[in-house]
Amino acid sequence: MLRLQTLPPRQAHFCLEVDRFVREELTISLAGTHVMLAVSGGVDSVALLAWAAAMRDKWGARLFCAHLDHGLRPESSQERQRVHALCDQLAIPCFSGRSETRRYAQRCQLGIEEAGRLLRYRYLEGIAHRRGCDYLLTAHHANDLAEDSLMRFIRGTGWPALAGMAAWDPGRRLLRPFLLTPKHRLHALVQAAGLCWEEDSSNRDPAYQRNRIRHQILPLLIKENPNFLETIAQTWRQAQADTAAFDTMLTAARQAERVVKQGLLAPRQELESLPAALRLRWYKEILDRMGPGQALSANLGALDALYTEKKSGKRVQFPGDKQARVSPEGIIFGWKGD
Numbered sequence: 001m002l003r004l005q006t007l008p009p010r011q012a013h014f015c016l017e018v019d020r021f022v023r024e025e026l027t028i029s030l031a032g033t034h035v036m037l038a039v040s041g042g043v044d045s046v047a048l049l050a051w052a053a054a055m056r057d058k059w060g061a062r063l064f065c066a067h068l069d070h071g072l073r074p075e076s077s078q079e080r081q082r083v084h085a086l087c088d089q090l091a092i093p094c095f096s097g098r099s100e101t102r103r104y105a106q107r108c109q110l111g112i113e114e115a116g117r118l119l120r121y122r123y124l125e126g127i128a129h130r131r132g133c134d135y136l137l138t139a140h141h142a143n144d145l146a147e148d149s150l151m152r153f154i155r156g157t158g159w160p161a162l163a164g165m166a167a168w169d170p171g172r173r174l175l176r177p178f179l180l181t182p183k184h185r186l187h188a189l190v191q192a193a194g195l196c197w198e199e200d201s202s203n204r205d206p207a208y209q210r211n212r213i214r215h216q217i218l219p220l221l222i223k224e225n226p227n228f229l230e231t232i233a234q235t236w237r238q239a240q241a242d243t244a245a246f247d248t249m250l251t252a253a254r255q256a257e258r259v260v261k262q263g264l265l266a267p268r269q270e271l272e273s274l275p276a277a278l279r280l281r282w283y284k285e286i287l288d289r290m291g292p293g294q295a296l297s298a299n300l301g302a303l304d305a306l307y308t309e310k311k312s313g314k315r316v317q318f319p320g321d322k323q324a325r326v327s328p329e330g331i332i333f334g335w336k337g338d
């Protein structure tokens, strides 16, 4: 059975280091909790299994594993069986499901990647909830963070969201303990633990933007700066600090919000007291609270220009059917058609 004591000292130290990141930086304690591990069967999520299995006694936690077969590759049902076998080996109860990703993508007019992600999180969050888990853990790591940040840069995301995904999403109870850990360290842990993993053939397909960034762009950046992943981690930490600061600075603005017939009003009087940097963050925060659909910085800037030019009646559309309309009273955030 895999235990902290059975790992080579270097790997045991690594497991404790990740645990310290979770406890001290994210201020989350897994002691005595029920934890659902999201496992695709690739090396990263097998490392998540290994790490959690090694830490299990120290936490006094109950571990579970969830795997979704997206039904996209002929070998996927075998991979599902291998995830079950791995969990048997580690004495971790495993749940799995299957989705018709291609059909769902066609029906909802989504790309395959987006459809897979939606179905995956729906399944993982659902099973974690039904099994009474306190946390859902994924194996995203520092290379994923760098890819995510680069993709946000390409799409036009503003600061601080530009620094990449969160390590802790309280609304979804989603935790990413490896977020600042380079992938090669996960590989080393899995090898030291003597566990097997699967290579996903679609991870090399250049048809996906994610793969082009992973195999073409990221290696160039690492060549320019061998410490690029550490730089990304440092920028991410800066973004966490800035997010917390913006959050505090917007307390009064948040309290001034009013529900009106057409949606939520950000009153002009409050907007006038804020510098542009905080107005933009306030718009973004309101739009995020309204539901899925990422507001890009160009659209937020366009809204602010309409507001400063007092263009009453003008509106800006945002993804997720959201919109914002300038009015003499301020800016009203609502949904298309309302």
Ligand SMILES: Nc1ncnc2c1ncn2[C@@H]1O[C@H](COP(=O)(O)OP(=O)(O)OP(=O)(O)O)[C@@H](O)[C@H]1O
Binding pocket: 038, 039, 040, 044, 045, 048, 066, 067, 068, 069, 070, 117, 120, 137, 138, 139, 140, 144
């Ligand atoms: N089929 C799956 N079943 C269970 N968990 C999965 C599956 N695929 C991915 N995961 C979990 O999600 C993590 C990230 O996977 P991946 O990088 O492929 O996702 P993504 O497509 O980048 O989307 P996102 O980053 O939003 O999850 C994995 O480390 C693993 O924990």
